[in-house]
Amino acid sequence: MSSASRRGVLSGAATLAFSLAAPCVIGQARPQAVIIGGGFGGATCARYLNRLGVAVTLLEPNATYVACPFSNLVIHGSRDLASQQFGYEALKREGIVIVPEMAAGVDADARLVRLASGTTLPYDRLVLSPGIDMRFDALPGYDDAAAQIMPHAWKAGPQTLLLRSQLEAMRDGGVVVMSVPANPYRCPPGPYERASLIAHYLKTHKPKSKLIVLDAKDAFSKQKLFQMAWKELYPGILEWVALGAGGKTTEVSVKDMVVVTEFDRHKADVANIIPPQQAGSIAVAAGVADKSGWCPIDPVTFASKLRPRMHVIGDAAIAGAMPKSAFAANSQAKVCASAVALLLRGETPASPKLLNTCYSIVAPAYGISVADVYHPARGILVDVEGAGGVSTLGASSEVRAREAAYADSWFKTISSEVFG
């Protein structure tokens, strides 16, 4: 043992005497967790770990978080972006240290996070909740610059407002084209909620217009519910083109405002291109992403399968049957925080159960949902048999209105739990 580490042990012994006298104050012996990303996953995990007695540093470069759930209502024009924005003051008040910087890399052996500024942060456990990055190399013609003309609006903020303003500026009789990627991507039912709400906006304000949804899939989340609603509410306005019907986007041209598929070229007045995605770039830099671009994890602890003492939660993780949703990230964050606290104490976490609920708004006062329960089996997260499912087909308008109200209530509760 070196003299330096001997001093560490001695000072630890002094802290032990102190901690016995005041069991809730652990002082310098508190283990250190660093969390990368202050979204629904990271901010939840920060709060739960902090409450479990772990010293938490949260790396988040943005002072304000802009939530994606409900941002389709901003595009629809029925919600302000301000209602999507949250700060980190409550987390700071609880003693969580917020470092407003990007993580640039991780040294797994030294257990250090390297910041963009060059400084380093030591950790006992690292939790990565980096969300997604757009794959600007995946679709010919679509890069960061193209996204300023054909917004993806798949990270809420300026992109959301850009798509909204383009819809507002469009002439009646215009054509809106949406491009939807293959799985996996953030928020599986999100494109179809957006299509519904854009169709509602067109029907209400620009009824001669049309929305074409070009899809790289033949099947999607809550499909029957969406399609029944579209038939009832948006006939002649919303046209969904499945993969099998040539729906996969192969190229875009911002110069010509054209979206190219295997069979066709669609001239657009407004184009919303949701490109293929991958885990946020720090996941790759830290070595926790595999060649799919996403992060394999242990389903009990969310520990990375590729790097020791690192955990990955939220959209970046390969979470088996769990979708990439805010609810899932929140659920995973709590399970991960509990597991990390136990692992830091040298204990073994028990097998968890996790939930997901995703509401989609198809029209004002018309909500539908998918919900499920998950548990680890055969090394991945799978559905608990017999549980879960989607809203009843053919339910009354009163039930749809209640689900829309529950959706609103859910957003208030979860955003308050995470940021409030």
Next chain:
Amino acid sequence: MTRARATVLAFLFSMGSACAQSPAPPGALSCSGCHGAAGGEIPSLSGLSADEITEAMGAFKSGARPATLMNRLAKGFNETETRAIAQWLASQRSSP
């Protein structure tokens, strides 16, 4: 960090966290994603007893109590798991 320091740290943390709650039973941590303070459209669980929560979950599971969504979630838990969640939720009432 050396192994010795890590061991001491884990020991100190386990001693120091005597005030920490015992781990929540499987599934229990997810409830607060929807069920928050009183007054929201989704009912608050605050103030409900373990028996009340267990009974409600049983009724959602059997279909005796109409629901939009809880029927689908209640089916993911057996009676022992449901009771454990209910007891844990009821015990949280005094803490935030």
